[in-house]
Every structure is written in C-alpha cells, then in structure tokens.
Amino acid sequence: MGPVTNNPFLVAIINMTVVFGVLIVLGVLMHVIEMVDPTKKKAAPKAAAPVAAAPAAAAVAAPVVEDKSEEIAAVIAAAVAACGGAENVTAVRIAAPAASWAVGARAEAQTVKPFM
Amino acid sequence: MEALIVSLQSVWNDSGFEGMTSGNVIMLLVGLVLLYLAIGKGFEPLLLSNIAFGCLLGNIPKTGFTTDPGVMQVILYGINHEIFPPLIFMGVGAMTDFGPLIANPKTLLLGAAAQGGVFVCLIGAMLLGFDLREAAAIGIIGGADGPTAIYLTVKMAPHLLGAIAVAAYSYMSLVPLIQPPIMTLCTSKADRAIKMDQLRTVTKFERIIFPIFSTIFISLLLPPVCALIGMLMLGNLYKEAGCLDRLSDTAQNALMNIVTIFLSVGTGLTMEADKFLKYDTILIICLGLVAFAAGTMLGCIFGQFMKIASGGKVNPLIGSAGVSAVPMAARVSQVVGQKANPSNFLLMHAMGPNVAGVIGTAVAAGTMLAMIGPAGK
Numbered sequence: 001m002g003p004v005t006n007n008p009f010l011v012a013i014i015n016m017t018v019v020f021g022v023l024i025v026l027g028v029l030m031h032v033i034e035m036v037d038p039t040k041k042k043a044a045p046k047a048a049a050p051v052a053a054a055p056a057a058a059a060v061a062a063p064v065v066e067d068k069s070e071e072i073a074a075v076i077a078a079a080v081a082a083c084g085g086a087e088n089v090t091a092v093r094i095a096a097p098a099a100s101w102a103v104g105a106r107a108e109a110q111t112v113k114p115f116m
Numbered sequence: 117m118e119a120l121i122v123s124l125q126s127v128w129n130d131s132g133f134e135g136m137t138s139g140n141v142i143m144l145l146v147g148l149v150l151l152y153l154a155i156g157k158g159f160e161p162l163l164l165s166n167i168a169f170g171c172l173l174g175n176i177p178k179t180g181f182t183t184d185p186g187v188m189q190v191i192l193y194g195i196n197h198e199i200f201p202p203l204i205f206m207g208v209g210a211m212t213d214f215g216p217l218i219a220n221p222k223t224l225l226l227g228a229a230a231q232g233g234v235f236v237c238l239i240g241a242m243l244l245g246f247d248l249r250e251a252a253a254i255g256i257i258g259g260a261d262g263p264t265a266i267y268l269t270v271k272m273a274p275h276l277l278g279a280i281a282v283a284a285y286s287y288m289s290l291v292p293l294i295q296p297p298i299m300t301l302c303t304s305k306a307d308r309a310i311k312m313d314q315l316r317t318v319t320k321f322e323r324i325i326f327p328i329f330s331t332i333f334i335s336l337l338l339p340p341v342c343a344l345i346g347m348l349m350l351g352n353l354y355k356e357a358g359c360l361d362r363l364s365d366t367a368q369n370a371l372m373n374i375v376t377i378f379l380s381v382g383t384g385l386t387m388e389a390d391k392f393l394k395y396d397t398i399l400i401i402c403l404g405l406v407a408f409a410a411g412t413m414l415g416c417i418f419g420q421f422m423k424i425a426s427g428g429k430v431n432p433l434i435g436s437a438g439v440s441a442v443p444m445a446a447r448v449s450q451v452v453g454q455k456a457n458p459s460n461f462l463l464m465h466a467m468g469p470n471v472a473g474v475i476g477t478a479v480a481a482g483t484m485l486a487m488i489g490p491a492g493k
Contacts (some may be wrong), residue, residue, distance in 0.1 A: 003488040008242040008251065012235030016228075018483045019476050022337065023228045026475070027221035030322070033329070034218075039321045052407060115377055 128261060135177030136463040137438070139389030146392075147171035147384070150282075163262070163380045170384015188385060195277070198270055200375050201263035202347040207372030208263075208474065209351025210364050212442060216467040218322050219315040220351030222422065223433060223434065223465070227472020229418030230438025231480050233411025236401050244399055249273050249491055252484040254400050257284045258407025259289065259477030261440035266383065267344060268481045271490040278387040285383070291444045292451075294405070295412050299436050299452050302416035307423065308456035310431040312465045323356040334475070338482030344368035345478055404487030411439040415469065437466035439488040440473040 005011060034040070073092050128134055150168035154161040173188070174181070181188040194200045217223060238255030246254060253273040256265045257280060265284040269277050287294065300308075327349035335342035354364035419435025433453050436446040449466035 003248050005487075006248050008235075008239040008248070011248070011252075011484070014487065015235060015483045016232065016478055019134055019231050019479050020225070020228045022334065022479045023224040023472060023476055025333065027224045029329055029333065030218050030221040030326060033322050033325050037319055037320050037321045 130178065132177045132179070137177075137220075137389060139393050140175045140177060142389060142393060143175040143389045144172055146387075147175065159264070160285060162376060163285050164289060164379030166377055167282065167384040170381040171387040172384075173381075174385040174388050191378050191382040192385060194378055195266065195386065195447055196274070196345065197269060198267050200379040200382065201267040202343040203371065203375040204379060205262040205344050206347040206351035206367050207375065208442060209348040209353075210355045211372075212352060212355075212471055212474075213467060214323065214352060214356075214471055215318040216315055216464045218318045218326055219432055220465070220468050223468030224472040224475075226415055226422065226435045226438040226469035227474075227476040228438070229261065229435065230411045230415035230469070230473055231476045232414035233407045233439065234477070234480050236406030236410040238416075240406055241399075241403055244403070246396075246399075248488055250276060253280055254403050255269070256280075256477065256481055256484075257287065257400075257404040258411045259282070259409065259440055259480060259487045260445065261287055261407060261474060261477040262288060263379070263442075264344060264477045264481050266331035266379070267341075268484065271302045271340075271485060272488070273491060274394070275391060276400065278383070278392045279394075279400040280404075281383040282387065283401045284381075286401075286439050287404050287408045288444065291408075291439075291441050292448055294408055295436050295445065295448045298409055298450050299416055299433055299448070302420070303432050304412055305456050306321070307420070307432050308453055309460065310423070310428065311457065311460050312431055312462065313429060315464060320356065320358065324353065326350060327356070329351045330475075334479065334482075338479060339488060340485040341478045341482030344481070347476070348474065348478070370458060387422075408439065412436045415439065431460075431462055431465070434462055434466040434469055438469040438476070440470065440477050442454045442470050442474055443467065446470040 076092050147168045150164055150171060153159045154164035154168055173179070179188070180186075182192065234255045235258075236255075237258045238251045241251035241254045242248065249272040253265075253269040253276055256268045259265065262281065262284050266277065266281055269280045273280075282487040331346050333348040334345045338345075351364075351367045354360045354367055357364075415435035415438035416432050417435070418438075419430065419432030422430040422435070423432050431453060433444075433449045437449045439445050446463055446466035446469075450461065450463040453460040
C-alpha cells in the first residue's frame with residue numbers, strides 16, 4: 001500500500017495533530033491517575049505533620065539568624081572549598097524551605113550525563 | 117626469488133591498499149576528524165568516538181564485513197533489524213525521571229510543539245527533491261533523538277542511514293552551541309529570568325501507573341513504535357518499581373553501554389564511501405540543522421504562549437527542551453535561564469518538555485510509519 005498522501009504540508013498537519021492529540025490524551029491520563037491515586041490520602045496527613053512541628057523549628061532557628069559571625073562563615077567557606085566548590089564564597093544565607101528543590105536540581109545538574 | 121615476488125604480489129592483491137579508492141581515503145579523513153572532535157574537543161565522545169572508529173573500519177576495503185559472518189555482521193544485523201534503538205530506549209527510560217512531566221502535564225504541549233522542527237524539515241526535504249519516505253526519515257533528525265532517527269530511517273530509507281545518523285548525533289552533541297542563540301532570539305531577558313513555582317510531589321503510585329498505561333495507549337494507537345515506547349516505559353518501570361533495582365542498574369549502565377557501543381560502531385560502519393559521499397549527504401546535514409533550529413524556535417514560541425496563558429508563571433526557555441536530546445536540552449534551558457537570573461533553577465521544569473519530546477518524537481515516527489508505510493511495502 002502506498003502513502004495516504006504525497007502532499008508534505010498535509011502530512012505535516014496530520015502528524016502534528018496526532019502528536020498533539022496523543023500528548024494531550026497522556027496529559028489527561030496523568031490527571032486521571034492523580035485523581036484515582038489511592039496513596040494520595042495517606043500522603044496528605046504525613047505532609048501535615050511537619051506543619052504542626054513548624055513552630056518548634058522556628059523557635060530553634062531564631063538564635064541561628066542572629067549569629068552571623070565570621071567564624072561560621074569561614075567554616076562554611078572551608079567546607080565548600082574542601083568539596084571542590086567555588087574558589088571565593090561571596091555570601092552565606094539560610095535557604096528557604098522551597099529551596100530544597102533547587103538544591104536537588106543543582107545536584108542533578110552536576111551529576112547528570114547524556115543519555116542518547 | 118620468483119616465489120618471493122609471487123607471494124608478495126599475492127599479499128598486495130589481498131591487501132586493502134589494492135582496493136582503496138579516493139572515496140575511502142576521504143572517509144578515513146572524515147573518520148579521523150570525527151575522532152578529533154570526539155576525543156580532542158569532547159563533542160559527545162561516548163557516541164562520536166565509536167561512530168568515527170566505525171567509519172574508519174567501514175572504509176577499509178576487502179574486510180568482508182557485509183558478506184562474511186562475524187561480529188561486524190552481528191552488529192550490522194542489530195542496526196538493520198531495529199534491535200539496538202529499542203534497547204537504548206530501555207536505558208533512557210531507566211535513567212529518566214518522569215516526575216517533572218507527571219507533576220506538570222501541561223509541559224507535554226511544549227514537547228509536541230517542538231516536533232514542528234521535524235515537519236519543517238520534512239517539507240524542506242521534499243522541496244529539495246527527496247521522496248516522501250526519505251523526507252520523513254530526514255525530518256526525524258529534528259526530533260533530536262538518535263535511536264528514533266535510526267529506527268525510522270532503517271524502515272523508511274535505509275540507504276540514508278549513515279548520513280542521517282551522523283547528522284542526528286552530531287547536532288545532538290552541538291545542542292549547547294545551536295540552541296542558546298535561538299533561545300535568546302525568541303525571549304527577552306525578563307522572560308528568561310522568570311522563576312517557576314516548585315513542582316508538586318509525585319507519588320510512587322503515579323510513577324508506576326503512568327508508564328504502564330501510556331504504553332498500552334500509545335502502542336494500541338501506533339503499533340509500529342510499540343518496541344520503542346514499550347522499552348522506554350519498561351526501563352522507567354524498572355527505575356520506579358522499587359523492587360527491580362538490579363534490572364534498573366543493568367539497563368542504565370551495563371546494557372546501555374554495551375548497546376551504545378554496538379549502535380554507534382554499527383552506525384559508523386554504514387558510512388561507506390560509496391553510500392556517504394554524495395550530494396544528498398550535504399543536503400541532509402544542512403536540513404538537520406534547519407530541523408534542530410526550527411524545533412528549538414517553535415518550542416520557545418509555544419513557551420511564550422504558555423507564559424501568556426499562565427499569567428507569566430512559565431519561563432518560555434523550557435520550551436526549547438521539547439526537542440528530545442535528553443537531558444542536554446534541559447541542561448541548556450537551565451544554563452541560559454541562570455545567566456539571566458543566577459537564582460533560577462529551570463532544570464527539573466525543563467525535564468518535563470524534554471521527556472515529552474522523547475515521547476513526541478516516537479509518536480511522530482509512528483504516525484509517519486502508519487501514514488506513509490515502510491520502504492518496499
């Protein structure tokens with residue numbers, strides 16, 4: 001059997017429609033999987049637990065914020081240098097909770113290798 | 117004395133020197149240049165060094181690689197019968213984290229948009245005189261996905277395998293050079309500096325169910341790419357199942373390395389002078405560049421649409437990762453984004469369209485196979 005059409009523009013339009021269609025269906029599939037996920041409810045209470053403990057953590061963190069001594073900065077800079085990090089540490093700051101993802105991404109960027 | 121001369125004459129007649137053509141000499145030089153680029157310049161050395169060495173071996177006359185049984189025939193069998201690309205996909209699946217894609221399914225659209233490069237190239241190839249099957253095989257270079265390019269070319273236009281494989285892998289290794297100027301052209305500095313929200317946590321259940329059901333759906337819709345998608349998802353299942361660590365480790369490392377050696381050496385073996393040194397090869401290499409550039413541009417442009425639709429929450433740079441080239445294209449998004457805003461971390465956001473690009477390229481290949489049909493049928 002020969003090709004359905006030899007018109008390249010038609011081939012391109014039909015193919016792009018199919019590619020978008022398939023990937024949209026996969027997106028819907030992901031939403032459905034998320035909705036029917038039986039483990040989601042179990043995960044939610046676990047996530048709530050650290051929130052309850054947050055005030056205690058904040059109380060502990062307070063004195064750390066006050067302590068901006070050069071000695072601590074020097075220790076951190078030495079640790080970074082020992083790990084083969086930057087030559088000059090220009091700033092040391094407390095990471096926001098949301099930055100844990102960024103730290104993960106940074107580690108990923110350093111270790112990732114070409115696959116294909 | 118006469119016996120000595122006859123013997124020497126016999127050795128000479130059996131030697132490769134006797135059968136050497138100018139084309140072989142040129143291809144040996146090409147192989148040496150590729151080796152220099154791989155080892156000296158570090159351009160995708162794990163692949164390019166094997167391709168280059170395969171090119172050297174493939175252009176030595178009278179080796180009998182294509183006629184006599186032996187390891188080279190086994191390697192060529194693996195190439196010609198589409199054995200290696202699905203095995204590479206298994207390793208890719210085992211190494212790839214689908215989490216960012218599952219956490220933000222909208223990025224699937226970026227992976228789809230970047231496939232536009234495939235079809236820009238297909239149209240260009242047909243306008244330059246290639247037939248539809250050849251144009252489809254050339255177009256898939258724009259997917260920036262070596263195994264899929266080889267898989268489709270073997271089915272559609274096996275005589276172009278050497279040129280297409282070399283173009284695909286060469287441009288994949290040049291992604292960090294090709295993409296950034298196009299990304300800069302399609303975005304403003306303010307766009308590039310956009311910080312995206314942290315992705316939600318993806319449960320283990322989602323990570324396990326997604327590869328299973330997506331395999332069933334795509335394979336039922338497009339059976340010709342069942343081997344590619346199936347192995348990709350099986351590899352990912354090894355990674356996510358939690359009880360298949362040994363298989364995951366093998367797929368990611370030992371198997372992946374072995375198959376990479378076979379696939380890339382086999383690709384190099386197909387670069388014989390009489391098949392490679394043609395005007396078409398130059399056209400294919402130029403079209404491949406157009407395909408890469410168009411895919412990157414369309415991904416970024418679609419990223420701009422998503423930025424507007426999301427109220428400025430999406431960084432359009434992640435659109436360029438919609439061309440496959442896992443994970444290099446995502447890494448380029450990260451690097452370019454971080455230049456505009458040093459506290460910007462786009463890597464995991466860009467992995468969504470990057471993985472979507474792998475699936476999208478396989479779907480595009482399957483659709484073309486379904487529409488056009490393999491060569492000789």
